[in-house]
Amino acid sequence: MGNLIKRALEHSVNRRTFLGWSAAAVATATVALSGPESGLVKVGSKAEAADAASEGKWISAACWHNCGGRCLNKALVKEGVVIRQKTDDTHPDSPDFPQHRGCARGRSQRQQVLGADRLKYPMKRKNWAPGGGKKELRGKDEWVRISWDEALDIVAGEIKKAQAAGGPKAILAGRLDSRLLNAMGGALTTWGVTSEGAWPQVEAKMYGSYPLQCSDRFDWRNAKLLVIWGANPAWSSAGNPIYNYLQVKKAGAKVIVVDPYYSATAQALADEWIPVRPGTDAALLIGMAYHMIKNNLQDQAFLDKYCVGFDADHMPKGADPKESFRDYVLGTYDGVPKTPEWASNICGTDPMVIRHFANELATTKPAIMNSSAAPARTYRGQQYCQAYLTVGFMTGNVGVSGGGVFMSYHSRQSYSSISMVNGGSSGVPALPNPLHPYETYTFSKPEKTDWYSMAYEETYDAILKGEFTLGQRGKTKCDIKMIYSLRTDSGGNFLNQSSGTNKGIEAMRKVDFIVTSDIVLSTVSKYADVVLPECSQWEKAGALRTGNPEAVFYQEQIIEPLYECKEGIWMERELAKRLGVDPEKVHPLPIKQQFFNQIASAKVVKPDNTGMESLVTITDADIAEWKVAGKPQQGRITLKEFREKGAYQVPRAAGDKLVNIAYKAFRDDPEKNKLATTSGKLEIHCKALSDVIHAYGFTECPPIAMYQAPVEGFEDTFKDFKAGVKGEYPLQMFTFHYPRRSHSVFDNVRQLREAFPQEFNMNPADAAARGLTEGETVLITSKWGKAIRPLHLTERMTPGVVTMGEGAWVDKDDETGIDKAGATNSLSGTRLSGQGEQPWNTCIVQVGKWTGAPLTPDYLWKQRIVF
Amino acid sequence: METKEWALILFTVISQAAVGAFLLITWFRTVNKDAAMDAAYKKANLVLLPLAAIALITTLFHLGHPERALNALRNLSTSWLSREIFFAGGFFVMLLVSVLTEKTVAVRKIVDWLTVLAGICAVVSMAAVYDLSMKPAWQGFHTYVAFVVTALFLGAALAAGLVVLFGKDHAQVAPNLQVLIWVAAAAVVAELIAFPFYLASLQMGGKAAQATLAMLAGQYGTALIARWALALVGGLVPLMFVRRQLSAGKTATGLVYTALLFVLAGELVGRYLFYMTGVKIMIG
Amino acid sequence: MAQKGFYFDQTVCIGCKTCQISCKDKNNVAPGVLFRTVHTFEGGKFPKPWAYFISIGCNHCENPRCVQNCPTGAMHKRAEDGLVVVDQDVCIGCKYCTWSCPYSAPQYLEEKGVVGKCDGCVDLTAKGGNPTCVDSCIMRVLEFGDLAELKKKHPGVQVVEGMPDPSLTGPSIIIKAKPEARK
Numbered sequence A: 001m002g003n004l005i006k007r008a009l010e011h012s013v014n015r016r017t018f019l020g021w022s023a024a025a026v027a028t029a030t031v032a033l034s035g036p037e038s039g040l041v042k043v044g045s046k047a048e049a050a051d052a053a054s055e056g057k058w059i060s061a062a063c064w065h066n067c068g069g070r071c072l073n074k075a076l077v078k079e080g081v082v083i084r085q086k087t088d089d090t091h092p093d094s095p096d097f098p099q100h101r102g103c104a105r106g107r108s109q110r111q112q113v114l115g116a117d118r119l120k121y122p123m124k125r126k127n128w129a130p131g132g133g134k135k136e137l138r139g140k141d142e143w144v145r146i147s148w149d150e151a152l153d154i155v156a157g158e159i160k161k162a163q164a165a166g167g168p169k170a171i172l173a174g175r176l177d178s179r180l181l182n183a184m185g186g187a188l189t190t191w192g193v194t195s196e197g198a199w200p201q202v203e204a205k206m207y208g209s210y211p212l213q214c215s216d217r218f219d220w221r222n223a224k225l226l227v228i229w230g231a232n233p234a235w236s237s238a239g240n241p242i243y244n245y246l247q248v249k250k251a252g253a254k255v256i257v258v259d260p261y262y263s264a265t266a267q268a269l270a271d272e273w274i275p276v277r278p279g280t281d282a283a284l285l286i287g288m289a290y291h292m293i294k295n296n297l298q299d300q301a302f303l304d305k306y307c308v309g310f311d312a313d314h315m316p317k318g319a320d321p322k323e324s325f326r327d328y329v330l331g332t333y334d335g336v337p338k339t340p341e342w343a344s345n346i347c348g349t350d351p352m353v354i355r356h357f358a359n360e361l362a363t364t365k366p367a368i369m370n371s372s373a374a375p376a377r378t379y380r381g382q383q384y385c386q387a388y389l390t391v392g393f394m395t396g397n398v399g400v401s402g403g404g405v406f407m408s409y410h411s412r413q414s415y416s417s418i419s420m421v422n423g424g425s426s427g428v429p430a431l432p433n434p435l436h437p438y439e440t441y442t443f444s445k446p447e448k449t450d451w452y453s454m455a456y457e458e459t460y461d462a463i464l465k466g467e468f469t470l471g472q473r474g475k476t477k478c479d480i481k482m483i484y485s486l487r488t489d490s491g492g493n494f495l496n497q498s499s500g501t502n503k504g505i506e507a508m509r510k511v512d513f514i515v516t517s518d519i520v521l522s523t524v525s526k527y528a529d530v531v532l533p534e535c536s537q538w539e540k541a542g543a544l545r546t547g548n549p550e551a552v553f554y555q556e557q558i559i560e561p562l563y564e565c566k567e568g569i570w571m572e573r574e575l576a577k578r579l580g581v582d583p584e585k586v587h588p589l590p591i592k593q594q595f596f597n598q599i600a601s602a603k604v605v606k607p608d609n610t611g612m613e614s615l616v617t618i619t620d621a622d623i624a625e626w627k628v629a630g631k632p633q634q635g636r637i638t639l640k641e642f643r644e645k646g647a648y649q650v651p652r653a654a655g656d657k658l659v660n661i662a663y664k665a666f667r668d669d670p671e672k673n674k675l676a677t678t679s680g681k682l683e684i685h686c687k688a689l690s691d692v693i694h695a696y697g698f699t700e701c702p703p704i705a706m707y708q709a710p711v712e713g714f715e716d717t718f719k720d721f722k723a724g725v726k727g728e729y730p731l732q733m734f735t736f737h738y739p740r741r742s743h744s745v746f747d748n749v750r751q752l753r754e755a756f757p758q759e760f761n762m763n764p765a766d767a768a769a770r771g772l773t774e775g776e777t778v779l780i781t782s783k784w785g786k787a788i789r790p791l792h793l794t795e796r797m798t799p800g801v802v803t804m805g806e807g808a809w810v811d812k813d814d815e816t817g818i819d820k821a822g823a824t825n826s827l828s829g830t831r832l833s834g835q836g837e838q839p840w841n842t843c844i845v846q847v848g849k850w851t852g853a854p855l856t857p858d859y860l861w862k863q864r865i866v867f
Numbered sequence B: 001m002e003t004k005e006w007a008l009i010l011f012t013v014i015s016q017a018a019v020g021a022f023l024l025i026t027w028f029r030t031v032n033k034d035a036a037m038d039a040a041y042k043k044a045n046l047v048l049l050p051l052a053a054i055a056l057i058t059t060l061f062h063l064g065h066p067e068r069a070l071n072a073l074r075n076l077s078t079s080w081l082s083r084e085i086f087f088a089g090g091f092f093v094m095l096l097v098s099v100l101t102e103k104t105v106a107v108r109k110i111v112d113w114l115t116v117l118a119g120i121c122a123v124v125s126m127a128a129v130y131d132l133s134m135k136p137a138w139q140g141f142h143t144y145v146a147f148v149v150t151a152l153f154l155g156a157a158l159a160a161g162l163v164v165l166f167g168k169d170h171a172q173v174a175p176n177l178q179v180l181i182w183v184a185a186a187a188v189v190a191e192l193i194a195f196p197f198y199l200a201s202l203q204m205g206g207k208a209a210q211a212t213l214a215m216l217a218g219q220y221g222t223a224l225i226a227r228w229a230l231a232l233v234g235g236l237v238p239l240m241f242v243r244r245q246l247s248a249g250k251t252a253t254g255l256v257y258t259a260l261l262f263v264l265a266g267e268l269v270g271r272y273l274f275y276m277t278g279v280k281i282m283i284g
Numbered sequence C: 001m002a003q004k005g006f007y008f009d010q011t012v013c014i015g016c017k018t019c020q021i022s023c024k025d026k027n028n029v030a031p032g033v034l035f036r037t038v039h040t041f042e043g044g045k046f047p048k049p050w051a052y053f054i055s056i057g058c059n060h061c062e063n064p065r066c067v068q069n070c071p072t073g074a075m076h077k078r079a080e081d082g083l084v085v086v087d088q089d090v091c092i093g094c095k096y097c098t099w100s101c102p103y104s105a106p107q108y109l110e111e112k113g114v115v116g117k118c119d120g121c122v123d124l125t126a127k128g129g130n131p132t133c134v135d136s137c138i139m140r141v142l143e144f145g146d147l148a149e150l151k152k153k154h155p156g157v158q159v160v161e162g163m164p165d166p167s168l169t170g171p172s173i174i175i176k177a178k179p180e181a182r183k
């Protein structure tokens, strides 16, 4: 009875305090989250009172991760308490002028920002000591809370030590250039495409522009056929792209989706789904080309006039006529006609389907093909890009209304490639890395000899083996002592996100010192020595962010910095002082000033499309209120309006002046408007491409689209391909971008885990062959690692192919080597290909029974809370 | 499966047993005018009273807000749960009145039968509560049968226990026991007949019903076997022995108590199964 | 009384669960509690599979079994708009409504000791606004409004494969169903 009364009381207490979470008790923060995932201290009925109280204020809140979209998210703040979120309601919603509605992740932002597992204090690994301490304990050591002074002294000291030992080359700054280190002679950096796979160089050399031009979304609606190749906007271009596609379909286009998985996009839009094995699209396309050529379906006039290299009569200067694409397809010289049957044997698509698809694509005019990057995120991925563009050119859908051979993905999918409004510049002068004076993401100048940096994919070997590749200059020795990963924004969780996590852990346990800054204990920080808690974007002055070309988002501070969190630029300025570097050189501008500069330099297209004009009107009063340096200016909207709306979206209506058609000028007059290719034309035979790929020094690339079996592709699932004998790893695994996360970000948010379970997807036939059933925990093994996950059986999967969402937080048991989170890079290996792209979608695995305890749903798992 | 079902298991089983036992004892009390026995019946009721009270109290443990329990009486017009609480409460109150009005026999007799009436209404509304849920496992005739069977089977066993406990004169106790054993036997047999029909109805039902069936056959299979073993081997068999003993003119007090314990256990396990295998019809 | 209800165009729902999550955010409910749920259904046979989603909250039924069964009257149907809501100050947390709803709409809130459920965002809709889920939908396939008008606007069904028989409670929902989902 006693405990009954107690329970009764508890409940009435709970009722009052349930909403009452507040950060007031910590640091200087005065804000609170009213929510079940908050780790912040209960302070009675504060929040509930607040909720009941006054209207409160909606503030435009940052959603700042690499998520494939950009939307308007707002937080309702009442008396310093974050009550809830909402999305775009700044104007009536319509297909022509749609609101920018946030996705499930954006709507969970406050659960992340105010989660119980936010990093709160600077901390160091218990057993770390100068020189590394017990390095093998990285990833499982205890954490010790330390003061900011101690933390900064340690980091500054280690930087000095490393540079004394090996100069700038001894410190690996990972993906993200450090302005501090750049000011000190630079640091080792990594380059190589993640997102776009092998696309950039192919676009630049065959098409003459990177990124490719794409037509305005209104013109897409003129297409009679829309082919969505290896793209799943429903999941990986959250926001309006899939909604824009719906308008294309409603306007009368037939939709075909090419994908190994019957995706959410296919489910919603596809009139036809063409299954294909991962990494074999080139074969499928070449088989289609064969059918087109045999039935003379290609747009020969277009090929003759606008392209080089299709047939022997139209080869670029100096090229061997025997190297024409046509002859390769027909097998004129290699004696292998690339028939649909030949293709089917590789890509798995039914030969009749290949013929039918080829017919449809060649004869429906105008047609738009849009590819994402997934098929190019494969070993020798450029062969897909070459084949895709070549077949596209064969249809002649270039530079015409309702036509297009596009590559658009991420937040720009389905949109024009021309920005109609931009976020302006922060005004911070560039501070290049002396060791690598080029941009790192798509490093396009491998033939140069003044760079000293490595391919992303080669990082771990560089640390472990002490050497890496310098293009045609060959291998070079290196001795990496320290990994420095202070970030000022989202990105750079390489240990989780780059291929070969297990090798990565080995590498992380070899160096002398690792420092990261983070907002949560993500994988790269879990294996570090010192971790510095950064303010989330909700705790910073603000910034402008853009995604698709039609809107810019104004994101301002929602809450005071939580606990002892600090801005990344404050950290580097403090380190600079300790290292005798001028902080003003490292980070000259406070965030508020950078924010203001962005606003002041933001430009928007004029309604008649005759160029850009200033977006925001700024008055002396504004400048005074902001306490920043600047001058007044005339723009389209007032600062007040911009701030209140939280976004500016270019007004659009069918038939407005902003519609552009990609490559129309070239189509209209190819002589006057040459492309930036060697020949000025579209290069089906492209020597420049082979040359540049050769220059990287990893794999070779023929000048025309050919299919060559990728490492860990379909062929490698066999011990003996000809005889059809399967090998040790008989299944192909690709890894898609999953709505539960933005890569690794948000993976800790339990309401997203609940909504999107980290399942391992497989076709029932493959499961039956292994005696596996729906829901059971299975063991997935590859040459590179092991993972366990619950099994989901679905006919949506191509037989022989399996998949899982990328980005789960590595949760590896050192004893067994098993990752129970299902982080896909625990199963992928590091392989050097083409331009240093990461071939995630060519990966082979085996799946079998798991005899240990079955996994519980991970939204019930303990959160990664340090203090 | 929601948590804290144990409270409901205890509430339904205990209150049903109390109702059954009181009904039977009231019946004896009206037919048997012997003074010594009447004292025994009276003592028995003094035991049933706290039982009824305990049953009511256990329901509180099922509530998120026990302190608001009385709100449960607000919707007698449409809610069988309100009615269940009303009649279960009524049964207890009347029982109390009956105990207090021991002296004034005429009044007590009426009160007793009104108490029985309240008890029966309580058992029926309990069944109705589950019948009106959206869990096929709980819908239909079987819940009524199951609850009435508990009332009579466990009620008879309980009454038997009380009669042998308080009844001094063996010659007087024996005939009561004979009746009680027959009632118990009849009750079990009724359930034995009803149960296959229940399974059949699940068999013919939709996905949720099928799921219940699968659970009974699968993860709860052993519990199901235990339930019947306890009822038949542990409960019925000893009672039959008691009958033999009695007809042989011997006493069998110990056996009666054992049977009571086993029958109780059997009904508890049975009710546990009832709650555990209730599956909602909405997917997910 | 103008009965309010939902319209759901299943044919182009992408299962992005933004509605489910925005609802959780609006109502501050813990993991394990869903006032709106997006269910996934799959079938067919490779290379001709199918898949569809059902996004569903409370259907504010015509004959709400939850209301009929609620012993306290905490669960009640509003006269003005037919929305079915819980008075959490009266609710005793007996969970009977959670057994009484064919759609699993009412959910027991452990921390509060009472039941909560989709209330049609009555705080917003009573003022003529839209529910949070509706205004969050990425494909614009959810609508809320007078049931009669929704019916006029969108011919549809009250049930698809995977949902309970509508005759049980008379749900105020209209669904434009995918062919595979039709009953």
Ligand SMILES: Nc1nc2c(c(=O)[nH]1)N[C@H]1C(S)=C(S)[C@@H](COP(=O)(O)OP(=O)(O)OC[C@H]3O[C@@H](n4cnc5c(=O)[nH]c(N)nc54)[C@H](O)[C@@H]3O)O[C@H]1N2
Pocket (backbone or CB within 6 Å): A065, A066, A194, A195, A196, A377, A486, A487, A488, A489, A490, A491, A492, A493, A494, A496, A497, A498, A499, A517, A518, A519, A520, A522, A523, A524, A534, A535, A536, A537, A568, A735, A736, A737, A742, A743, A744, A745, A806, A807, A824, A825, A828, A840
């Ligand atoms: N297997 C497989 N792997 C893949 C892919 C795949 O398809 N398959 N996709 C690849 C692609 S396309 C990409 S772009 C990469 C992305 O790879 P990464 O950029 O490495 O991954 P993210 O998860 O985006 O990294 C975000 C990191 O920033 C931290 N963070 C977030 N906000 C802040 C902040 O405000 N301050 C600080 N200091 N830190 C913050 C997070 O905790 C996390 O550590 O992943 C790649 N990895």
Ligand SMILES: Nc1nc2c(c(=O)[nH]1)N[C@H]1C(S)=C(S)[C@@H](COP(=O)(O)OP(=O)(O)OC[C@H]3O[C@@H](n4cnc5c(=O)[nH]c(N)nc54)[C@H](O)[C@@H]3O)O[C@H]1N2
Pocket (backbone or CB within 6 Å): A066, A067, A068, A069, A194, A195, A196, A229, A230, A231, A232, A235, A236, A237, A238, A258, A259, A260, A261, A263, A276, A277, A278, A279, A280, A281, A372, A373, A374, A375, A376, A378, A409, A410, A734, A735, A736, A737, A738, A739, A740, A741, A742, A743, A744, A807, A841
């Ligand atoms: N929810 C969510 N969205 C994201 C991200 C995220 O982390 N989460 N990350 C963003 C980033 S940085 C990037 S780069 C983009 C990536 O965007 P995408 O590359 O478009 O996304 P993916 O999901 O990797 O792949 C898209 C589709 O390609 C299919 N596919 C995989 N391999 C192959 C293949 O070999 N051939 C063919 N034909 N199809 C294949 C997959 O089944 C999937 O349906 O996503 C962005 N959007």
Ligand code: SF4
Pocket (backbone or CB within 6 Å): A063, A064, A065, A067, A068, A069, A070, A071, A072, A073, A101, A102, A103, A104, A105, A106, A107, A238, A239, A742
């Ligand atoms: S798409 Fe990206 S920016 Fe938009 S809400 Fe989702 S996570 Fe945030």
Ligand code: SF4
Pocket (backbone or CB within 6 Å): C012, C013, C014, C015, C016, C017, C018, C019, C020, C038, C053, C055, C136, C137, C138, C139, C140, C141, C142
């Ligand atoms: S938000 Fe809209 S599209 Fe997304 S799951 Fe919900 S109903 Fe479907």
Ligand code: SF4
Pocket (backbone or CB within 6 Å): C057, C058, C059, C060, C061, C064, C065, C066, C067, C084, C100, C101, C102, C103, C104, C105, C106, C117, C169, C171
């Ligand atoms: S859906 Fe369920 S909870 Fe909602 S009104 Fe109908 S029966 Fe009641």
Ligand code: SF4
Pocket (backbone or CB within 6 Å): C069, C070, C071, C072, C073, C074, C075, C086, C090, C091, C092, C093, C094, C095, C096, C097, C098, C106, C114, C115
């Ligand atoms: S839990 Fe609350 S709302 Fe549900 S039936 Fe019981 S009292 Fe009514």
Ligand code: SF4
Pocket (backbone or CB within 6 Å): C022, C023, C024, C026, C027, C035, C036, C057, C058, C117, C118, C119, C120, C121, C131, C132, C133, C134
């Ligand atoms: S109407 Fe409101 S409460 Fe109901 S499902 Fe939608 S968001 Fe949730």
Ligand SMILES: [Mo]
Pocket (backbone or CB within 6 Å): A194, A195, A196
């Ligand atoms: Mo990416």
